Amino acid sequence: MERDQLRAMLRDMLLARRFEERAAEEYTKGHIAGFLHLYPGEEAVAVGSLHAAEPSDWIVSTYREHVHAMVRGMSPRAVMAELFGKRTGCSRGMGGSMHLFDRALRFTGGYAIVGETYPVAIGIGYAVAMRGLPEAVLCFFGDGAVNQGTFHESLNMARLWNLPVLFLCENNHYQIGTEIHRHSAVAEVYRRACAYRIPARRIDGMDVLAVYEATREALAQIRAGNGPQLLEFETYRFRGHSMSDAGAYRPRVELEAWQRRDPLAAQPAAEALGYPTQEQIDAAGEDCIGRFCRHLGREGVVAEDELEALRREVDEIVEDSVRFALESPEPDLQDAWDSLYAARGKEVLL
Amino acid sequence: MTERVKLWQALNRALDAEMAADDAVFVLGEDVGLYGGSYRVTEGLYARYGEWRVRDTPISEGSFTGLGVGAALAGARPVVEIMTVNFALLALDAIINMAAKIPFMSGGQFPMPLVVRTPGGVARQLAAQHSQRLEHTLMNVPGLRIVTPATPQDAWWQLRQAIRSDEPIVMLEHELLYFDEGPLDEGLPPPPMHRALVRREGEDLTLLTYLKGVGQSLEAAERLAAEGISVEVIDLRSLRPIDWERCMASLEKTHRLLVVEEDCGFAGAGAELVARLSERAFYLLDAPPRRVAGLDIPTPYNGRLEAATIPQVDDIVQAARELCQA
Ligand SMILES: Cc1ncc(C[n+]2csc(CCOP(=O)(O)OP(=O)(O)O)c2C)c(N)n1
Ligand SMILES: [Mg+2]
Numbered sequence: 121m122e123r124d125q126l127r128a129m130l131r132d133m134l135l136a137r138r139f140e141e142r143a144a145e146e147y148t149k150g151h152i153a154g155f156l157h158l159y160p161g162e163e164a165v166a167v168g169s170l171h172a173a174e175p176s177d178w179i180v181s182t183y184r185e186h187v188h189a190m191v192r193g194m195s196p197r198a199v200m201a202e203l204f205g206k207r208t209g210c211s212r213g214m215g216g217s218m219h220l221f222d223r224a225l226r227f228t229g230g231y232a233i234v235g236e237t238y239p240v241a242i243g244i245g246y247a248v249a250m251r252g253l254p255e256a257v258l259c260f261f262g263d264g265a266v267n268q269g270t271f272h273e274s275l276n277m278a279r280l281w282n283l284p285v286l287f288l289c290e291n292n293h294y295q296i297g298t299e300i301h302r303h304s305a306v307a308e309v310y311r312r313a314c315a316y317r318i319p320a321r322r323i324d325g326m327d328v329l330a331v332y333e334a335t336r337e338a339l340a341q342i343r344a345g346n347g348p349q350l351l352e353f354e355t356y357r358f359r360g361h362s363m364s365d366a367g368a369y370r371p372r373v374e375l376e377a378w379q380r381r382d383p384l385a386a387q388p389a390a391e392a393l394g395y396p397t398q399e400q401i402d403a404a405g406e407d408c409i410g411r412f413c414r415h416l417g418r419e420g421v422v423a424e425d426e427l428e429a430l431r432r433e434v435d436e437i438v439e440d441s442v443r444f445a446l447e448s449p450e451p452d453l454q455d456a457w458d459s460l461y462a463a464r465g466k467e468v469l470l
Numbered sequence: 471m472t473e474r475v476k477l478w479q480a481l482n483r484a485l486d487a488e489m490a491a492d493d494a495v496f497v498l499g500e501d502v503g504l505y506g507g508s509y510r511v512t513e514g515l516y517a518r519y520g521e522w523r524v525r526d527t528p529i530s531e532g533s534f535t536g537l538g539v540g541a542a543l544a545g546a547r548p549v550v551e552i553m554t555v556n557f558a559l560l561a562l563d564a565i566i567n568m569a570a571k572i573p574f575m576s577g578g579q580f581p582m583p584l585v586v587r588t589p590g591g592v593a594r595q596l597a598a599q600h601s602q603r604l605e606h607t608l609m610n611v612p613g614l615r616i617v618t619p620a621t622p623q624d625a626w627w628q629l630r631q632a633i634r635s636d637e638p639i640v641m642l643e644h645e646l647l648y649f650d651e652g653p654l655d656e657g658l659p660p661p662p663m664h665r666a667l668v669r670r671e672g673e674d675l676t677l678l679t680y681l682k683g684v685g686q687s688l689e690a691a692e693r694l695a696a697e698g699i700s701v702e703v704i705d706l707r708s709l710r711p712i713d714w715e716r717c718m719a720s721l722e723k724t725h726r727l728l729v730v731e732e733d734c735g736f737a738g739a740g741a742e743l744v745a746r747l748s749e750r751a752f753y754l755l756d757a758p759p760r761r762v763a764g765l766d767i768p769t770p771y772n773g774r775l776e777a778a779t780i781p782q783v784d785d786i787v788q789a790a791r792e793l794c795q796a
Contacts, residue, residue, distance in 0.1 A: 153594055154600075155596060205770075213771060214768075235529065298526050303526070450772060455775075
């Protein structure tokens with residue numbers, strides 16, 4: 121892989137982490153409200169997969185989608201301003217954290233009702249296939265979302281009509297407080313795809329390069345006309361489900377093990393339950409970002425001082441996004457009505 | 471004995487009491503067990519009754535609500551918790567096509583002792599997909615009953631009555647009321663489940679409302695009293711059936727009707743209230759009835775706009791004033 125691309129991926133991962141931690145701070149200050157679902161721990165998934173996509177591809181995501189939006193090319197300013205509910209946000213302050221949209225980037229939304237991304241994705245896939253375009257749809261969803269009927273219905277149609285959809289499962293092993301073995305009879309999500317004859321693989325979602333490679337291969341298959349593919353990325357969220365969830369139901373040792381990206385060390389024995397402190401998180405050692413940094417250092421792609429420079433750069437970008445969001449104007453009711461009736465002016469009534 | 475408890479605690483106690491009294495009663499929903507429920511309503515029940523009676527479900531609203539229907543056919547008394555009313559949209563087939571129809575379609579053979587509990591309404595900046603109100607949709611379904619407890623006492627009474635009822639009942643709760651505190655006397659005999667209650671007596675104006683509107687309307691009535699306008703605030707408590715007699719009795723006294731509802735005004739709950747009462751009380755009324763309702767727009771995320779799209783106490787005061795001047 122090109123040096124520049126590796127650096128860009130590293131930068132996006134650092135930016136993702138910094139942005140989300142900063143959003144959490146702003147939430148605590150009251151500048152952001154509602155539900156805020158953060159992504160720390162899962163960065164390798166969005167960064168690896170979206171770097172493998174083409175600008176002409178389409179993205180459909182969930183309510184945990186700030187990072188997807190930014191990796192796709194949305195400016196941190198537009199995302200932060202949306203979290204602040206400002207008019208300069210990507211959805212004009214109407215959508216908030218869970219509903220980021222950008223038509224030019226073919227970022228077709230964050231959806232907050234679990235299980236909505238599949239039908240939207242196969243619909244886009246249908247429109248693409250009908251016109252024979254070389255585009256693909258990347259459809260994100262969580263491990264908890266595969267028990268919604270739309271998963272099965274959509275996979276069936278995707279295969280039946282050979283739609284160009286890549287289903288991407290972000291398996292962080294939890295559906296809010298319910299661990300995967302308590303919500304799924306088949307806990308290996310990728311195995312479900314075979315019921316619909318959809319090729320599927322399970323990938324280490326803490327390894328950004330593995331995510332990238334797998335996505336690239338799957339997209340190549342799709343573009344070759346072979347129809348839908350499914351990838352399951354095993355990952356973990358370091359924080360609670362949202363800012364209103366402390367995540368106290370998870371064994372500490374499990375979280376620490378994931379932090380070291382070593383699932384085997386997770387032996388949730390008689391460990392006390394509880395959300396770890398920042399010190400404990402730091403003490404747990406390297407996570408997906410740390411490993412990627414070390415890897416790039418070893419390969420001579422990014423030197424120590426470059427890494428520092430990158431960190432400073434993303435800090436500045438994130439601070440700038442916060443300043444921008446703070447200073448931006450609020451939308452007014454007319455913006456709301458305009459959003460609702462945007463299509464009406466262009467309507468052709470026969 | 472009267473205690474002060476939060477509304478979620480009253481629901482919790484009602485579930486506990488009914489589960490203890492009848493082992494056919496069971497609860498199911500997302501994160502109701504180990505986690506204790508998103509609004510703590512099922513807290514402690516998993517430890518007390520075990521996983522068969524407090525079931526954590528996958529995210530499969532359509533099918534686990536349908537499971538409730540099936541279990542009710544077989545003599546169990548399920549209480550399905552749908553995390554929020556927005557997700558109940560995925561369970562409408564089970565609620566409307568199954569639960570509401572089976573007793574009828576079977577010629578009355580099968581009772582349907584199903585309770586679906588679900589919180590809704592506009593909370594705090596949860597945006598368009600998480601701020602919905604579904605009363606209008608469900609009110610239009612014959613075969614369903616809809617209860618709307620706005621106080622801990624009603625939560626205790628109505629949930630127990632709902633569980634004991636053989637009809638399918640949707641209990642609409644409001645996300646902002648769970649942590650409101652109020653008096654609860656467990657021993658007090660309950661009024662009928664659908665009985666409307668006068669929360670404040672008045673002479674000049676009948677104000678009909680439910681859920682969050684009750685507290686707001688009482689606040690408005692207090693302010694209006696200082697201006698010499700006497701408002702009778704009625705908490706409907708049930709949206710299907712509606713206690714028309716209670717509403718009529720009040721209108722005979724006040725001759726003015728105001729409805730306060732959080733759902734969108736167009737074809738909302740207030741539309742039915744105003745239409746029906748206009749038919750019945752047309753010659754009693756001194757002024758055209760009015761509604762203070764949500765704007766006909768999805769809920770914006772932005773906090774100020776969110777507030778602008780739903781009734782505020784000021785709006786109620788203003789509408790009441792205008793109505794009394796008319
Ligand atoms: C239909 C529906 N039911 C319930 C919810 C509430 N809810 C929001 S996120 C979530 C868990 C989703 O878990 P998963 O799909 O694994 O995604 P994760 O949050 O772990 O990324 C639930 C139950 C919802 N938003 N939509
Ligand atoms: Mg998950």
